[in-house]
Every structure is written in structure tokens, then in C-alpha cells.
Amino acid sequence: xxxxxxxxxxxxxxxxxxxxxxxxxxxxxxxxxxxxxxxxxxxxxxxxxxxxxxxxxxxxxxxxxxxxxxxxxxxxxxxxxxxxxxxxxxxxxxxxxxxxxxxxxxxxxxxxxxxxxxxxxxxxxxxxxxxxxxxxxxxxxxxxxxxxxxxxxxxxxxxxxxxxxxxxxxxxxxxxxxxxxxxxxxxxxxxxxxxxxxxxxxxxxxxxxxxxxxxxxxxxxxxxxxxxxxxxxxxxxxxxxxxxxxxxxxxxxxxxxxxxxxxxxxxxxxxxxxxxxxxxxxxxxx
Numbered sequence: 001x002x003x004x005x006x007x008x009x010x011x012x013x014x015x016x017x018x019x020x021x022x023x024x025x026x027x028x029x030x031x032x033x034x035x036x037x038x039x040x041x042x043x044x045x046x047x048x049x050x051x052x053x054x055x056x057x058x059x060x061x062x063x064x065x066x067x068x069x070x071x072x073x074x075x076x077x078x079x080x081x082x083x084x085x086x087x088x089x090x091x092x093x094x095x096x097x098x099x100x101x102x103x104x105x106x107x108x109x110x111x112x113x114x115x116x117x118x119x120x121x122x123x124x125x126x127x128x129x130x131x132x133x134x135x136x137x138x139x140x141x142x143x144x145x146x147x148x149x150x151x152x153x154x155x156x157x158x159x160x161x162x163x164x165x166x167x168x169x170x171x172x173x174x175x176x177x178x179x180x181x182x183x184x185x186x187x188x189x190x191x192x193x194x195x196x197x198x199x200x201x202x203x204x205x206x207x208x209x210x211x212x213x214x215x216x217x218x219x220x221x222x223x224x225x226x227x228x229x230x231x232x233x234x235x236x237x238x239x240x241x242x243x244x245x246x247x248x249x250x251x252x253x254x255x256x257x258x259x260x261x262x263x264x265x266x267x268x269x270x271x272x273x274x275x276x277x278x279x280x281x282x283x284x285x286x
Contacts, residue, residue, distance in 0.1 A: 032057065032095060034108040036077070042111040042135075045085045049093060050077035051106065057095040064090040073098055085112045088133060228256060228281030229263035234272035248273075249280055 032053025037043055049059065056075050061084055062068035069084065085091070091112055097104035113133065230249035248270070250256045257263040263277035 032104065032106045034093070034095065034106050037093075037108060037110040039108060040110060042113055044114060045080070045082035045112060047080045047085075047110075047112070048077055049074070049080060049095075051095055052076075053106070054097055054104070056098065058098050060094045060096075062092050062094075063087075064092070068092075068094065085114075088113050090134070226260075226279035226282060227258060228279070229260050229277050230257060230280040231263060231267045231270075231273055231277045232275040233267075233270055234274065245274060247280070 032051050034049070034051045036048050036050045051057065053076075056073055059071040059074045059078075060068040061071055061080060063086070071080065071084070080093075089112065090109065092107060092109045094107045095105060096102055111134065228249055230247050232245050233248050235244040235246050248266070251262070251266050255262075257266070257277070260277050267273045267277055
């Protein structure tokens with residue numbers, strides 16, 4: 001511990017002696033300080049750059065998000081013209097020693113905002129009172145974010161109230177379901193017995209219907225189909241007595257109607273038809 005304190009005292013004494021010998025601070029040669037522009041200031045071009053430290057330094061200027069532009073070796077102070085500021089925004093200026101590079105360097109960030117020239121004779125407003133475009137955008141974005149946060153908070157409170165209501169409704173429905181389950185268990189046995197009785201009755205009815213169906217099929221198997229179809233129509237002869245009926249059993253070509261479909265086709269086209277197609281002959285009748 002004592003050795004560390006003695007080393008610090010010796011170093012401080014050496015720096016103090018060097019400052020007295022060279023009549024200037026040696027720290028300025030190691031850590032230069034940029035005096036202008038001040039940190040995060042809003043200014044308009046041209047921009048005056050001044051620093052404390054080595055008189056000649058290599059200067060680089062960069063726009064936020066772009067590659068730095070080398071302004072060469074300059075002597076403090078010097079002025080950066082408007083042509084080096086293509087648009088408004090945040091800029092950074094870096095100075096470094098031509099011999100030692102980044103070992104002896106400093107950096108300063110500032111804002112550039114170009115104002116429109118006021119009409120002649122009109123009082124010009126102080127530049128310091130006019131907020132930059134970026135500042136206005138940031139303030140507007142902050143206000144928008146706060147409004148969105150308030151809306152989200154209101155929405156969260158509303159959802160919380162709705163959730164509480166849903167939970168109460170779920171509890172009420174759960175109680176109703178428990179009550180229904182209790183009553184359903186009591187009615188289940190009665191309904192089961194009734195269903196079994198109705199099922200047995202239905203099976204008996206189905207057996208009876210099956211027996212009746214067999215009997216009907218047997219009776220239908222003994223019935224012979226119709227072999228001759230015909231219909232009643234007015235007599236077409238001009239010499240016959242008016243209003244006399246005749247039985248039509250064949251088409252104009254003399255083909256006897258063996259099916260009802262054939263009879264219906266001729267009957268519908270006959271304007272003198274008096275009846276629908278009827279079964280005229282069976283196999284026993286020829």
C-alpha cells in the first residue's frame with residue numbers, strides 16, 4: 001500500500017516538474033480537449049472548431065450513420081464550411097494526433113440545423129429558442145408513446161374487469177352443472193328403465209311387421225301381372241252415332257299395349273281419350 005502511494009506521489013511530482021519546465025500542461029498533449037462546438041449543441045454552419053492540446057491534429061467529420069470524411073491536418077482554431085454539412089442531423093467531429101493516432105484523440109458530438117433566412121427588416125428570432133427538427137420529432141414520439149401507454153393501461157384495466165366477470169360467471173355455471181349432475185343421476189335410472197321398455201315394445205312391433213311383410217310378399221307372388229292395357233275413348237268414325245265410346249287397346253300400327261307406359265304414351269296424344277289406362281287382360285284372359 002505504501003509503495004503505491006509513493007509511486008503516485010512521484011508521478012504527480014514528475015508531471016508538476018514537467019509542467020514548470022515546459023511552462024504548459026503535459027496532460028494536454030496526451031488528452032486534448034475540444035472547446036467548440038460544445039457537446040450536443042445545436043448550431044448552424046459554418047462551424048468553428050477549437051481545442052486545447054497539440055496545435056495540429058488530423059480532423060474527421062461524420063454524419064450519424066455514414067462514413068467519416070477526412071478534413072486533413074488542421075490547426076486550432078479553424079472553421080468547417082457549410083459544404084461539409086449536406087443535411088440537418090447529428091454530426092461527430094474527431095481529432096487525433098498525426099504521430100500517435102488514436103492514442104492521442106478526442107471526440108465531440110453536436111447537432112446541425114439550417115435555418116431559413118428571415119426577410120429583410122424582420123426581427124430574427126434567437127436560434128437557441130427554436131427547437132431542432134429532431135427534438136420536435138422526439139418530443140412528438142414521446143407524447144405518442146405516453147398516449148399509447150395510457151390507452152394500453154385503460155385497456156388492461158378493462159380486460160381485468162372482464163376477466164373478473166368471466167371468473168364469476170364460470171363459478172356460477174360450475175355450481176349449476178353440479179346441481180344438474182345430481183339431478184341427472186337421480187333421473188338416469190328411471191329414463192333407462194323407460195328406454196328398455198320402449199325398446200322391447202319396438203322389437204315386438206318389428207317382429208309383427210316382419211311377419212306381415214312375409215305374408216304380403218307371398219300374396220303378391222301369387223298375383224299375375226296385367227298383360228293387356230287400354231283406355232276408353234270417343235269413336236273416331238264419322239258414320240257412327242255421336243258420343244259412342246270404344247275401348248282402345250292398341251296403337252295405330254295394331255300393336256297391343258303390353259305395358260302401362262305404352263298405353264299412357266298413346267292416350268296422352270289422343271284428344272278423344274275419356275279415361276286413364278286400365279288393365280284389360282290378365283294371363284288367364286289371354
